[in-house]
Amino acid sequence: MNNQSHSAPPSWFSTPLFRVLLSQILGFAIAFAGALSAVAITGETIHPLITLLVQGVVAALIGHRLGLAKWWIPVQIVLPPATLIATAWQLPPWVFLLVFVALLLVYWNTARNRVPLYLTNRTTWAALHELLPAEKGGQFIDIGCGIGGALLYLARQRPDMTFTGIESAPLPFALAWLRRLLTATRNLNLIYGDFWKEDLSGFDVAYAFLSPEPMPKLLEKVKAEMKPETLFVSNSFVAPDHPAAEIVAVDDARETKLHIWRN
Numbered sequence: 383m384n385n386q387s388h389s390a391p392p393s394w395f396s397t398p399l400f401r402v403l404l405s406q407i408l409g410f411a412i413a414f415a416g417a418l419s420a421v422a423i424t425g426e427t428i429h430p431l432i433t434l435l436v437q438g439v440v441a442a443l444i445g446h447r448l449g450l451a452k453w454w455i456p457v458q459i460v461l462p463p464a465t466l467i468a469t470a471w472q473l474p475p476w477v478f479l480l481v482f483v484a485l486l487l488v489y490w491n492t493a494r495n496r497v498p499l500y501l502t503n504r505t506t507w508a509a510l511h512e513l514l515p516a517e518k519g520g521q522f523i524d525i526g527c528g529i530g531g532a533l534l535y536l537a538r539q540r541p542d543m544t545f546t547g548i549e550s551a552p553l554p555f556a557l558a559w560l561r562r563l564l565t566a567t568r569n570l571n572l573i574y575g576d577f578w579k580e581d582l583s584g585f586d587v588a589y590a591f592l593s594p595e596p597m598p599k600l601l602e603k604v605k606a607e608m609k610p611e612t613l614f615v616s617n618s619f620v621a622p623d624h625p626a627a628e629i630v631a632v633d634d635a636r637e638t639k640l641h642i643w644r645n
């Protein structure tokens with residue numbers, strides 16, 4: 383950006399993948415320095431699995447301090463020992479390729495859009511159902527619909543309404559498509575594509591469960607495109623400059639909040 387101050391860190395610095403890498407490198411240095419010191423002091427060697435576990439724990443703590451989301455903590459802890467276990471099992475290389483391709487197909491957008499896949503829970507599906515307009519008919523869209531759980535539930539509850547889901551990650555989209563096929567849900571349309579390119583003007587209710595990253599731009603899109611007396615609902619995430627009109631607290635274990643904007 384042209385008007386960025388010279389002291390501002392480059393944008394790649396704030397990406398989660400960079401922070402994970404940095405915390406693992408620091409975790410590695412600390413854990414292996416500790417292991418070597420322990421050998422020098424006690425004369426006993428430390429099992430590499432223990433050292434790698436320490437690396438994971440240290441990396442998780444550093445990552446947390448660097449502002450990584452909480453779900454990175456177990457991932458960071460498991461990552462170093464898992465590499466050793468995988469090597470010890472002498473798995474054929476295609477297994478790694480297969481896992482990589484599967485993860486790529488699920489987390490297609492995560493590095494670029496900063497929106498991973500996690501799913502709206504059943505209690506929140508029911509809370510969303512309560513928010514649907516009482517009058518018959520209407521169009522609902524799930525912006526980034528994942529595997530389509532919320533949509534299938536709502537489509538069953540409200541056969542008078544039409545539901546649309548848009549998803550750009552191939553594997554979740556394929557699963558949503560298959561679920562619609564197997565349940566023969568007629569009032570559900572699924573679009574494979576980028577929600578930034580989807581016109582929201584035809585929808586009465588739009589729902590999103592994304593991440594903090596796209597929220598400011600998405601709320602601008604909602605304001606520009608959605609018609610008066612329509613509803614935008616965001617699960618958990620908000621944007622500082624666009625306060626929600628209402629918040630519904632869901633009675634679930636993760637204390638979900640549905641933020642509601644009325645156009």
Ligand SMILES: C[S@@+](CC[C@H](N)C(=O)[O-])C[C@H]1O[C@@H](n2cnc3c(N)ncnc32)[C@H](O)[C@@H]1O
Nearest residue numbers: 497500501502526527528549550551576577591
């Ligand atoms: C956190 S998941 C939510 C899934 C679903 N809405 C739910 O609540 O269960 C967000 C989804 O948005 C998708 N997504 C992210 N950016 C997208 C984009 N630009 N266009 C379409 N889908 C996108 C991701 O692939 C992911 O499946």
